[in-house]
Amino acid sequence: MIKNTWAEPYKIKMVEPVFMSTESHRKKAIEEAGFNTFLLKSEDVYIDLLTDSGTSAMSDRQWAGLMLGDEAYAGSRNFYSLEETINKYYGYKYVVPTHQGRGAEHIISQILISEGDVIPGNMYFTTTRLHQQLAGGKFVDVIIDEAHDPENIFPFKGNIDLEKLEDLIKEVGAERIPYVAIATTVNMAGGQPLSLANLKAVRELTDKYGIKIIHDMTRVAENAFMIQQIEEGYADKSVAEIVLEICSLTDGATMSAKKDAMVNIGGFLAVNDYDIFDQARNMVVVYEGLHTYGGLAGRDLEAMAIGISESVRDEHMHARIGQVYYLGKKLEKKGIPIVLPIGTHGVFLDAKKFLPHIPQDRFPAQTLAAELYTESGIRAMERGVVSAGRNKETGEHNYPDLELLRLTIPRRVYTQAHMDVIVEAVCNVFERRESIKGLKMTYEPKYLRFFQARFEQVKHTIPEVSLKQDALLEV
Numbered sequence: 001m002i003k004n005t006w007a008e009p010y011k012i013k014m015v016e017p018v019f020m021s022t023e024s025h026r027k028k029a030i031e032e033a034g035f036n037t038f039l040l041k042s043e044d045v046y047i048d049l050l051t052d053s054g055t056s057a058m059s060d061r062q063w064a065g066l067m068l069g070d071e072a073y074a075g076s077r078n079f080y081s082l083e084e085t086i087n088k089y090y091g092y093k094y095v096v097p098t099h100q101g102r103g104a105e106h107i108i109s110q111i112l113i114s115e116g117d118v119i120p121g122n123m124y125f126t127t128t129r130l131h132q133q134l135a136g137g138k139f140v141d142v143i144i145d146e147a148h149d150p151e152n153i154f155p156f157k158g159n160i161d162l163e164k165l166e167d168l169i170k171e172v173g174a175e176r177i178p179y180v181a182i183a184t185t186v187n188m189a190g191g192q193p194l195s196l197a198n199l200k201a202v203r204e205l206t207d208k209y210g211i212k213i214i215h216d217m218t219r220v221a222e223n224a225f226m227i228q229q230i231e232e233g234y235a236d237k238s239v240a241e242i243v244l245e246i247c248s249l250t251d252g253a254t255m256s257a258k259k260d261a262m263v264n265i266g267g268f269l270a271v272n273d274y275d276i277f278d279q280a281r282n283m284v285v286v287y288e289g290l291h292t293y294g295g296l297a298g299r300d301l302e303a304m305a306i307g308i309s310e311s312v313r314d315e316h317m318h319a320r321i322g323q324v325y326y327l328g329k330k331l332e333k334k335g336i337p338i339v340l341p342i343g344t345h346g347v348f349l350d351a352k353k354f355l356p357h358i359p360q361d362r363f364p365a366q367t368l369a370a371e372l373y374t375e376s377g378i379r380a381m382e383r384g385v386v387s388a389g390r391n392k393e394t395g396e397h398n399y400p401d402l403e404l405l406r407l408t409i410p411r412r413v414y415t416q417a418h419m420d421v422i423v424e425a426v427c428n429v430f431e432r433r434e435s436i437k438g439l440k441m442t443y444e445p446k447y448l449r450f451f452q453a454r455f456e457q458v459k460h461t462i463p464e465v466s467l468k469q470d471a472l473l474e475v
């Protein structure tokens with residue numbers, strides 16, 4: 001599908017040395033971090049695949065943009081340059097900058113969601129769902145079933161199941177659904193795209209019931225590239241054209257510019273409805289900052305605007321996703337269980353298959369993250385039962401079908417040789433997988449627990465038990 005010549009359309013102008021650690025150093029570091037890779041010091045990491053969020057390399061133009069920062073409290077020229085860029089590349093009319101994606105999620109959730117509302121979406125995202133809940137809403141997953149099966153190679157696993165969506169609308173009533181949440185691409189499904197055919201059908205259905213679509217456009221250009229590569233009728237369209245078409249089918253968007261737009265910090269809310277914009281512009285003053293800076297410096301707004309224009313270039317996306325595919329294909333050839341098709345922002349290891357002897361309440365993906373770090377200094381992220389949190393009503397763990405370890409690739413940061421090192425390290429852990437034991441949670445924060453939870457290694461792999469019974473067990 002993707003041509004082999006994904007070689008980078010840029011050259012390296014500045015380098016950042018990384019720490020080459022020893023295994024004994026890493027063993028100590030991961031123990032001190034409570035076996036949670038989020039709690040490691042970045043200094044102790046060799047290749048950092050924790051996230052692609054805010055970790056990409058800015059271009060010389062973006063760095064130059066920082067020097068053009070107009071740090072006026074109000075009406076900074078960089079705001080107008082961002083607004084113009086968003087109008088041009090995404091087509092949304094009104095823009096409210098926020099410090100990052102979740103700032104925008106907070107504002108749109110508070111404006112549109114009332115107590116008891118239901119928000120259907122193509123799989124949850126951690127911060128998005130939490131803000132929907134904090135606003136009194138309930139998220140309902142209406143993604144196609146294929147998305148929950150890591151081995152299913154359906155190319156558009158980000159698609160909405162139209163039947164599930166319409167059944168839900170009929171069940172709860174359109175007036176209880178403020179909007180359908182559409183993510184491009186679907187992070188929690190393994191970085192899977194949604195097709196334009198599906199989005200058009202969702203638009204038609206929501207129009208029939210008078211329901212809005214709010215777009216989590218964090219990786220919209222990556223999604224557009226996949227549409228160009230595999231959806232019928234789009235081979236001759238540019239990524240930029242496809243991005244515009246996707247956005248035109250939705251009513252507004254939240255953006256974490258730390259992904260596609262390659263800035264270290266930044267985000268925005270964009271809408272086409274003036275009244276919603278007016279409310280958002282008022283709310284942002286309370287939570288983020290004045291509506292022309294939204295918690296960011298003028299220079300951040302400029303770097304974001306330039307990053308957006310770079311993100312929609314075909315050759316950039318080709319190299320970006322080409323590198324991820326290079327890694328994924330190599331791992332697949334070695335027999336490592338990964339989510340297929342390969343995602344756009346990373347390769348997701350299937351921890352249930354990698355460590356089949358570890359029950360889900362012994363956190364297989366979390367365990368794998370700790371093992372990979374100890375093996376190689378590579379830091380990855382759990383996307384499984386720890387990330388899924390607990391059921392609000394029963395207090396039990398949510399047990400997602402997908403128990404994944406995400407090897408996320410920052411944009412323009414690592415080389416092909418780094419990809420080869422990653423393959424080698426994963427294979428080494430795979431070879432000794434049978435000797436790996438699980439973890440038990442020793443500290444659990446109330447919100448988004450995966451960020452700060454702490455764990456201990458268990459001595460024996462034990463049969464499935466509820467975490468609540470831990471105190472009774474000799475582990």
Ligand SMILES: *Cc1c(COP(=O)(O)O)cnc(C)c1O
Nearest residue numbers: 100101102125127187216218256
């Ligand atoms: C990162 C992300 C967010 C939240 O954005 P932040 O900038 O981290 O607050 C929302 N949705 C998706 C799909 C993301 O990947």
